[in-house]
Amino acid sequence: MVTLKATHIVRPAEPTPNEIMYLNSCDQIKDITHTPTIYFYKHSPALDAGDALPRLKESLSKALVLFHPLAGRLNWAAEGGSRVELHCNGKGVPIFEAETEAAVEDFGDFTPTPAIQDLIPSVDYTTPIDEIPLVIVQLTSFKCGGVSIGLGISHVMADGPSALHFVDEWTKFARGAGPVVPPFLDRKAPEITEKPLDCKFDPSVLRPPPTLLGEENSLEQRKKPISVAFLNLTKFQIEKLRNKANLDFDKETYGGRGYSRFEAVAAHIWRCTSKARGHVAEQQTSLHFVADFRNKMKPALPKNYFGNALIRVEASDNSGNLLSKSIGTASKKIREAVEKVTDDTVRAYLDFLKGLPDVGRFRSLDNNGKPKGDFYGNPNLAIISWTGLPLYGADFGWGSEIHLGPGPMGFDGKTFLIPGREGDGSFNVAIWLQEEHMNNELGPRREQCDELTST
DSSP states (O other), rough: OOEEEEEEOOOOOOOOOEEEEOOOOOHHHSSEEEEEEEEEEEOGGGHHHOOOOHHHHHHHHHHHHTTGGGOOOOEETOOOOOEEEEEEEEEEEEEEEEESOGGGGTTTTTOOHHHHHSSOOOOOSSSGGSSSSSSSEEEEEEEEOOEEEEEETTTTOOOOOHHHHHHHHHHHHHHHHOOOOOOOOOOOOOGOOOOOSSSOOOGGSSOOOOOOOOOOSSSSHHOOOOOEEEEEOHHHHHHHHHHHHTTTTOHHHHOOOOHHHHHHHHHHHHHHHHHHOOOOOTTTEEEEEEEOOTTTTOOOOOOTBBBBOOOEEEEEHHHHHHSOOOOOHHHHHHHHHHHHHOOOHHHHHHHHHHHOOGGGGGSOOTSOOOOOOOOOOOOOOEEEEOOOOOOOOOSSSSOSEEEEEEOOOOOEEEEEEEOOOOOOEEOOOOEEEEEIIIIIIIIHHHHHHHHHHHO
16 A cells, blocks of 8 residues: 655746747647656665655756756647647646555566556546646655655657656756756747648548447447556567568568568567457458657757657558468568658648647547547557667666556557566567457466467
């Protein structure tokens, strides 16, 4: 049981601009929710000093000078259409101080279960939007002397690279380290173009995902209970999958670069999930993921661009093809989707979103925090890849984390690919499936993911 002791509001250490900051089309379609992550730290002599909370507060106040938009609040924009605007008003970030009789070791392999949810602040999204902090933090002390930091950062404010940049600079202030790398805060940058668009965006790629054959909508699938499995793929297993995929690699079309580790693993999970769900051959299924377009634009966005620079990507097929053909065929579907992300298509995508009368259709929660929108579960899959991100090394002065992972807020079909903590080339796979399917081909463990590597 986790007991909350106190709440501390942290504001920027110095005066910051009081302004309404522009949010671009990519920001506008994001959920009015927070991305939950958890950091675990084992006991260290530095924690015995008892200054963990003061250290977090002081360093956060300094980091918020650089990242001052995170201390502000969202408001509904006067133009309507479910759009929001960012008020940089310095209202601050809450740090919740908590303690528990549990030990870090009690969380085993850190599978993102409801027990971990207690270590991450929760938010009532029916609260007026201008009262919801954009960053929420919880410091929990364990009986073993270790601590955890539960963190939530608004989807509207930051994608993965931006969130990790913020955490990295925060830890530098906590350790008194440097050099500090300030964020690039101009969110108009992705929408600036000096030439006419060379292509028009095809809105069909934003169509709702397929539903199960024989069902008019996804209502019944949404109701089914889900469970999570936390699996490990070794470097050897990943390379085995990649080598199988590359047996069918089309060098004439794509040159010498074979399928990536992500493409091979994502293809295999897609196939295994379709098998576990018992799809008929004619069942249409989509794999959804996002691509970072910072380097796709010409000129490229600054590496330290702070905001959302992700475009939705979809690969689709029917389950019969997925299961009867090779992993290379499924990998090719994913590569084809990735290759469509270019400077022209990104600019056309942003231009299309900017012209929409209402952007709320893309959010999974309505304006009162209630579930709605597209369903990416059965027969579909949504994969979030952290494999290319600089995840580890969040040292606030008491050593680096022993685990970093997602919070337990999954849905059917949601999957995380997380690089191994030790840098050994392995992946951790967190996957949520309906309970009836988790017990089929995937199983909660299946002897460390045998089904994911035996094809």
